[in-house]
Amino acid sequence: xxxxxxxxxxxxxxxxxxxxxxxxxxxxxxxxxxxxxxxxxxxxxxxxxxxxxxxxxxxxxxxxxxxxxxxxxxxxxxxxxxxxxxxxxxxxxxxxxxxxxxxxxxxxxxxxxxxxxxxxxxxxxxxxxxxxxxxxxxxxxxxxxxxxxxxxxxxxxxxxxxxxxxxxxxxxxxxxxxxxxxxxxxxxxxxxxxxxxxxxxxxxxxxxxxxxxxxxxxxxxxx
Amino acid sequence: xxxxxxxxxxxxxxxxxxxxxxxxxxxxxxxxxxxxxxxxxxxxxxxxxxxxxxxxxxxxxxxxxxxxxxxxxxxxxxxxxxxxxxxxxxxxxxxxxxxxxxxxxxxxxxxxxxxxxxxxxxxxxxxxxxxxxxxxxxxxxxxxxxxxxxxxxxxxxxxxxxxxxxxxxxxxxxxxxxxxxxxxxxxxxxxxxxxxxxxxxxxxxxxxxxxxxxxxxxxxxxxxxxxxxxxxxxxxxxxxxxxxxxxxxxxxxxxxxxxxxxxxxxxxxxxxxxxxxxxxxxxxxxxxxxxxx
Ligand code: SF4
Ligand code: SF4
Numbered sequence: 001x002x003x004x005x006x007x008x009x010x011x012x013x014x015x016x017x018x019x020x021x022x023x024x025x026x027x028x029x030x031x032x033x034x035x036x037x038x039x040x041x042x043x044x045x046x047x048x049x050x051x052x053x054x055x056x057x058x059x060x061x062x063x064x065x066x067x068x069x070x071x072x073x074x075x076x077x078x079x080x081x082x083x084x085x086x087x088x089x090x091x092x093x094x095x096x097x098x099x100x101x102x103x104x105x106x107x108x109x110x111x112x113x114x115x116x117x118x119x120x121x122x123x124x125x126x127x128x129x130x131x132x133x134x135x136x137x138x139x140x141x142x143x144x145x146x147x148x149x150x151x152x153x154x155x156x157x158x159x160x161x162x163x164x165x166x167x168x169x170x171x172x173x174x175x176x177x178x179x180x181x182x183x184x185x186x187x188x189x190x191x192x193x194x195x196x197x198x199x200x201x202x203x204x205x206x207x208x209x210x211x212x213x214x215x216x217x218x219x220x221x222x223x
Numbered sequence: 224x225x226x227x228x229x230x231x232x233x234x235x236x237x238x239x240x241x242x243x244x245x246x247x248x249x250x251x252x253x254x255x256x257x258x259x260x261x262x263x264x265x266x267x268x269x270x271x272x273x274x275x276x277x278x279x280x281x282x283x284x285x286x287x288x289x290x291x292x293x294x295x296x297x298x299x300x301x302x303x304x305x306x307x308x309x310x311x312x313x314x315x316x317x318x319x320x321x322x323x324x325x326x327x328x329x330x331x332x333x334x335x336x337x338x339x340x341x342x343x344x345x346x347x348x349x350x351x352x353x354x355x356x357x358x359x360x361x362x363x364x365x366x367x368x369x370x371x372x373x374x375x376x377x378x379x380x381x382x383x384x385x386x387x388x389x390x391x392x393x394x395x396x397x398x399x400x401x402x403x404x405x406x407x408x409x410x411x412x413x414x415x416x417x418x419x420x421x422x423x424x425x426x427x428x429x430x431x432x433x434x435x436x437x438x439x440x441x442x443x444x445x446x447x448x449x450x451x452x453x454x455x456x457x458x459x460x461x462x463x464x465x466x467x468x469x470x471x472x473x474x475x476x477x478x479x480x481x482x483x484x485x486x487x488x489x490x491x492x493x494x495x496x497x498x499x500x501x502x503x504x505x506x507x508x509x510x511x512x513x514x515x516x
Binding site: 153154155156157158159160161162163164165166167170171177179180183193196198199200202 | 393
């Protein structure tokens, strides 16, 4: 899921001030931001209180099922048309994709209330770790299911680098070197560990990616 | 032909020194260091934004070495440049008369003086060796012909004391397969581990130049332990310097012993005097290493 964290609150207030907003509508997200405890019902309620305390009139709020779904968000916006209309600006407690989806759906200034941090795994309740950069050319088949692109701080495909010491990482020194971990896991599985991976094809990750899997249209391509 | 290659291939014990380009445009201090250390060495490593901290480019400083009649080892880190920039710098380096190339991954930007920098790491050091080998054959990394080939003597870094050793060894063999003919090491304190590494590298036909640091004070030891990647001064060595009446002289004695020991095991010594440039001749001489050029 997309891991988000609370944006510096003063920055949100400054954004609202920049458009002279007096009234605000708040949008959360029922998926990732709910799981990350940054944009679920409790956090939206908390944001409403903070906004009120800062002198804003809160016209309403909603937590769509998934805020990065254009159709769903449009429906949601229609449902809340009156309270959105009454607001000078919208604050979105979702990832950047969710915030943009809301911005597409309403004719109001929309401001992010969160920072999109990374694509991660919930290691345990409330603890998240970055695990994938969505590089477009997955190497997990060769690396025992451990992503070096993301979990090696230098993103090296072939390691360990010269800083590895006693199996520990050069950069994040309290953590094992992922290349040592990869070798261990592959060895445990009796798999070939001596493979040098070729340079990454970064063209697979050219921005912005677009993909269509609709049967009717031309076949999609994720570039 | 590269003097370094020539000497290593003839089986001569080689001496290399380490030169950090200046942090600024004034090369006078670097010239002075080169003037001191250069005549003793077969070649001088010119570091590339070492420690992820800003310095003049290695390419520029290599030219200063050439101008002074010394043979540079051009260092390139994968941290700062993508594959296009690396290849174009390599072409320029060869055209300008640089014959030795040492490729390293590079320290992470957050450990340097521009921690906000974006680390590039487009390719890793094994890839860069593959690319440089291809350029030596006259083609770019896409396999397309170049107008004129390079002829670099290719080197890489290795860490004889790294554990787990099998991971380090696999990586080292990968670098040899990618074209590395010589390796330079961080300072080595465990001679058995150095011997283990030299044997493994020799089995693949490559050479090892082992590093020596002049650990002139307890403060320097603390710095090395905290900041130099892949290096930890062992406690018995640290204690010897810390408890010495004259730590500087103890460090020189230690360096002499280390050079003499390396002389027995490796193909060369890489001297990192950490500011004690003026003492290099004495250390080499006392260790029985006669610079031949
Ligand atoms: S290799 Fe690429 S796609 Fe696969 S987990 Fe890592 S970043 Fe994600
Ligand atoms: S020690 Fe391992 S995980 Fe850490 S930066 Fe080096 S190669 Fe990557």
